[in-house]
Amino acid sequence: MNADSEQSRSLWSEVRLPKFPQLQQSSRTDVLVIGGGIAGLSTAYELVQSGRKVMVVDRGPIGGGMTARTSAHLSYEIDDTYAELIAKHGERNARLYFDSQKAAVDRIEEICSAERMKCxxxxxxxxxxxxxxxxxxxxxxxxxxxxxxxxxxxxxxxxxxxxxxxxxxxxxxxxxFHPLRYLAGLARAIKRDGGTLYANTPIVEIKETASGPVAKTESGKTIRAKAIVAATNSPIAHRLAVHTKQxxxxxxxxxxxxxxxxxxxxxxxxxxxxxxxxxxxxxxxxxxxxxxxxxxxxxxxxxxxxxxxxxxxxxxxxxxxxxxxxxxxxxxxxxPADYLPFIGRSPGHKQVYIVSGDSGEGLTTGVAASLILPDLIAGRKNPWAAVYRPNRKIVQPSPLGTYVKDLADATRHLVAHALQAETTPDKIGRNEGAIVTMGGKKIAAFRDGRGKLHTRSAACTHVGCVVKWNSFERCWDCPCHGSQFGPLGDVLQAPAMAPLRDGK
Ligand SMILES: Cc1cc2nc3c(=O)[nH]c(=O)nc-3n(C[C@H](O)[C@H](O)[C@H](O)COP(=O)(O)OP(=O)(O)OC[C@H]3O[C@@H](n4cnc5c(N)ncnc54)[C@H](O)[C@@H]3O)c2cc1C
Ligand code: FES
Incomplete structure (x- = not known):
């Protein structure tokens, strides 16, 4: 499952991508790409084009993440403005950022034309x-x-x-463009050129060993690779290094x-x-x-x-x-706290890479990732990589108040939020959810359409913040780092990798 299971449907999701199988056996590949959104499929496309053996896996349907919920503006003007970017990062870095974003839109146009996509x-x-x-x-x-x-x-x-x-x-x-028609075209081309794609294959662990990184799926299969790209929208490769910066x-x-x-x-x-x-x-x-x-x-x-x-x-x-x-x-x-996305080596890893920090412009930044990561994986220099470094320090938060408040908010949700229940189970209507206290614990309680109450622990399985009910999408949202869970606790959105625990 992924965000595709949330209640609302976008205009784009009237177009369905082809169905891909679930991974059935442990495997080896050159590059494992986790995430079948624009960042993952664009990166897989470039890697396959350069002759790499690539496997793409997604926890839900390919193309069922945030790329299906976008508004699909492809712009290299940015909503945070170049004036702000220059003030925070200097003219040289702002120019490099501009070049990479423009190259991303140009690359989408080239691919549409080369692949004859009607998107x-x-x-x-x-x-x-x-x-x-x-x-x-x-x-x-x-x-x-x-x-x-x-x-x-x-x-x-x-x-x-x-x-x-x-x-x-x-x-x-x-x-x-039409984002799902574009993803469908990418998926077709990846498959045609020897890449493999698997849906409904959640990754629950990434480890680095002497012989390279290894990912483990929910059903216990292992995928060994020379490099892993975790294009999961919010990083799953490390616990907090980037999450505290966005x-x-x-x-x-x-x-x-x-x-x-x-x-x-x-x-x-x-x-x-x-x-x-x-x-x-x-x-x-x-x-x-x-x-x-x-x-x-x-x-x-x-x-x-x-x-x-x-x-x-x-x-x-x-x-x-x-x-x-x-x-x-x-x-x-x-x-992101300093306007710039996080694209590059995952902090603390050697051959695990991430793409995150979309700032509402994740279509172009996702494609920029596909123009950067293949170079890093191959050990080549890339002109834009330094600007996006995930391990950079946030020296110029933007604006300072927001960044400090974001961190403080995350801490508050982790501790103080747990002090008060929101309601009692009898007040929860059908198809509604709420946080309640049961046996002294915070419980995420959901009453289904037949009146049955389902209870899960309200502690997010990422690092334990208390989740909140989202009645529009009928899911649990974690206010700290953006995990989302279905009404019964299944993971819909990273960074969480495990469902909400049993509420008893
Ligand atoms: C309402 C809205 C409007 C927007 N408008 C624009 C716009 O106009 N222009 C623009 O450039 N950007 C826009 N954005 C942002 C942009 O759409 C997103 O940043 C971008 O689509 C994200 O792509 P992605 O590939 O990083 O993530 P996703 O599309 O979310 O793909 C990530 C995939 O990773 C998978 N995954 C996660 N965890 C795991 C795991 N453990 N195992 C296996 N798979 C996993 C998920 O299932 C998902 O399919 C908008 C976003 C929203 C929500
Ligand atoms: S605690 Fe990090 S996403 Fe929930």
Whole structure:
């Protein structure tokens, strides 16, 4: 199981990837890739192309993770802004980051063309508009920063939506695609070129031995490899080294029929806080507008209804004439404390690599990983690797208050949260969950559709924070490092690898 088992369905998940078998025997390979999302499949694709023997395994269906819940903007402009990146990491690193993100979008275009994928890829403009004076100042800083990192053609433009604003920048040559059609194309190509893919094969342990890394599956099989890439969205290869440098956020998307609204084929973001982002999707005659945002720290809020309503209201205000709501879904992103993702050697390992810290731009950073990790695995230098080093120290947290608060929040969930029960079992309705105290212990209690109460320990099996019920996705979210569990305690999202323990 993975995030595919959460309650909401995205627009993309109407497309299903081919079904892949479960791994039935212990195996050997050159490179084991754990995770069949964009980061894992892109890396596997590049490795197979370079002649490596590659095996991909996923705990659930291939393509069932966060890549199926994205909004699929492919942009090398970044929401944290190059102005901020330069301030935190200097012009040279910001330029290297820009180069890698641009190369990622270019690589997606190349692969779409080489593999003749029908995945709705198109180059389109990104517009970023400022609803207020503060945003205007940010845009002025950003146009100057864009020139410094080498972003060509950024200019002031008219925002393609209704409502007053204090200025708008156009970033040319960005893109959009259908993420699951793209993953299906990658999976086909990997298989065609000799790679193997396995679904429903959770990895529960990674060890390094004298003869290389070894992964163990839930059913006790071992996979020996020369290198392992854990592209699991949140790292499973180590306990805390990277988890304390990023924080999980839940984010929401609504799609509406375009109706009579003037919906451009463009990416549109605002500079507001909380921010909003928009793109369109056309399938035959049907055109939809996707609007996303309303993020909150994972597990810290369960008020999805007003959040989705605010997204809808915002979209209708800026695009008068929109029709019915068609989809409502959510997903999780990880905000790194210094804006930069974590791609490279897993801290404490020699031949185990990770990809994490997507910051809501994990499609491009996932593909950037595929342009970096094959070099590291082969012992070659890579021009961008130093920028993404997972073992870097967070010397310039951004903003400082948030980072310190994120760490403090994690500690609070670990200890203080355990002091008070939220409700009693008799108050839990059908298909609802809540934290209760039973026999002096914190229990994650879920009442199924037939009225039966299921009880699991509320301690997350990663490092023990108390999980929270998410009534929108009908799952347990861990507020500390982003693990998610199904109503009965099965793991849906890393870093946890074991289900919630028996509640008795
Ligand atoms: C609502 C939303 C909107 C977004 N919008 C954008 C956007 O417009 N542009 C953009 O660039 N990014 C966006 N993102 C971020 C981006 O979609 C994600 O960062 C990216 O898809 C993550 O890809 P991934 O391969 O790292 O992870 P995933 O797609 O989650 O894949 C990881 C896989 O690892 C598997 N796995 C985990 N643990 C194990 C284990 N122990 N054993 C075996 N398998 C395991 C999981 O089952 C999963 O399939 C958005 C995200 C969300 C939620
Ligand atoms: S994800 Fe780390 S304690 Fe739950």
């Amino acid at each position: 709705d890829f198109a180059r389109i403009d990104l517009f970023v508009f400022a609803p207020d004076k503060k945003g205007r100042n940010e845009l002025e800083d950003e146009i100057a920063a864009a020139a410094k990192v080498g972003f060509a053609g950024v200019e002031w433009a008219k925002a393609p939506l209704k409502g007053s604003n204090r200025g708008c920048l156009r970033f040319p040559e960005q893109a959009r 924080a999980p956020y839940r984010t929401y998307i609504v799609t509406l029929e375009a109706g009579t609204a003037d919906v451009p084929d463009a990416l549109i973001w605002d500079t507001d806080d909380p921010y909003h982002y928009v793109r369109s999707y056309q399938d035959g005659e049907e055109k939809l507008l996707l609007v996303g945002g309303e993020d909150h720290k994972s597990g810290e809020s369960d008020d999805f209804s007003p959040r989705l309503a605010r997204l809808e209201e915002w979209a209708r205000r800026h695009f008068p004439g929109l029709g019915k709501v068609r989809h409502r879904w959510s997903g999780q992103i990880f905000e």
